[in-house]
Amino acid sequence: MKTLVIGTGGREHALAIALSHDPGVTEVHAAPGNPGIGEVATLHDVDPMDGAAVAALATSIGADLVVVGPEAPLVAGIADVVRDAGIACFGPSLAAARLEGSKAFAKEVMAVAGVPTAGSRTCTTPDEVAQALDAFGAPHVVKDDALAAGKGVVVTNDRGEALAHAAGCERVVVEEFLDGPEFSLFVVCDGTIGRPLLPAQDFKRIFDGGRGPNTGGMGSYAPLEWLPSDMVQAVMAKVVDPTLAEMRRREAPFVGCLYVGLALTSAGPKVIEFNVRFGDPDIQPVLALLDSPLGALLAAAAVGNLADVPEPEFADGAAVSVVMASAGYPEGSSTGDVVVGTETLAVETDVDVIHAGTARTETGLVTAGGRVLAVRATGTDVADARAKAYEGISSISFPGAQWRRDIAAEPLGVVEGAASRG
DSSP states (O other): OEEEEEESSHHHHHHHHHHHTOTTOOEEEEEEOOTTGGGTSEEOOOOTTOHHHHHHHHHHHTOSEEEEOSHHHHHTTHHHHHHHTTOEEESOOTTTTHHHHOHHHHHHHHHHHTOOBOOEEEEOSHHHHHHHHHHHOSSEEEEESSOOTTOOEEEESOHHHHHHHHHTSSSEEEEOOOOSOEEEEEEEEESSOEEEOOOBEEOOEEETTTEEEEOSOSEEEEOOTTSOTTHHHHHIIIIIHHHHHHHHHTTOOOEEEEEEEEEEETTEEEEEEEESSOOTTTHHHHHHHBOSOHHHHHHHHHTTOGGGSOOOOBOSSEEEEEEEEOTTTTTOOOOSOBOBSGGGGTTOSSEEEEESSEEEETTEEEEOSSEEEEEEEEESSHHHHHHHHHHHHTTOBOTTOBOOSOTTOSSTTOSSGGGGOO
């Protein structure tokens, strides 16, 4: 099977690595990719937002499966264009991608499906926002209704800050605050059924202890030993299955990865948000532990045959990813800074470097984005994997590099709580 991964970031690098390890995958291609992806895949200079170009590339290389990584192409309907060209695509249609493209739409679907989630109001005027803030009280949770690269949410006790954030958005969803630790569940879906992967936890805030502004994610780990053993089964029954049924009822069956961001509240799990793709970096440790073929799983979902493939299997132990970000992130980013030391980890069997915002120039590997790379490690348990990841971090340097020192630190599962939501 020939696969084509669309995207440029850490998620796409992790997917390309996993696909390259699948004995059923004969070739891995990526567009446009990054220097790390280029080590395991053939790169093609194609705009991920150009559906016709993506479909033409997939046709020209004889791709059997296209995997669309980022949310923006999915919300723009890239998957529809690829399918119309007669090629299997892992990723939701334009209609189904509204689950991430509009938080108000996602709330509407959850309400009809009876999915447990935070109470909310959709607001378009300052008066509506003010009334919603008063109704729910502090901490205030204000979300940009549209895509915002994981940084469109403000969680604050400062009413003025909440109002200011809303004023910068065309439409917002104001929610009640959900207490309790967060976790991510990725579910591979074929429109009718879903196959859950390992739950993971993502650390959103830029600074240790859950301080500072939201980012796209500064690190992650799996598995979550603190999570009740029946939690995945409960989320599938209460959240995923009803959502898939409601999307079918709307004639927009969901095919792809349904990311369910949840808070484990005192009243049980409640949905913070839906995304329509694998999250980054929280998918990185999950894929590091995946023992069964990824290509076969995604291909079966793409053509509606998940029932015909076994449940995904995972190795014992744990995995941790720690992100290194560029100077100025998340407000901005410094580009062109030379990255040193990634080659020293190339010989490690349980530590690797996941590229995100990197580029290759005459001066070598340089920064090319906010989140530059992640060091990912596997170990016998979370503590072992964490120690290896931070040892790997110590081998890499670039000017202004910043990273958190408390990814997967004790007490596991309650470091940030729901205030970290993205």
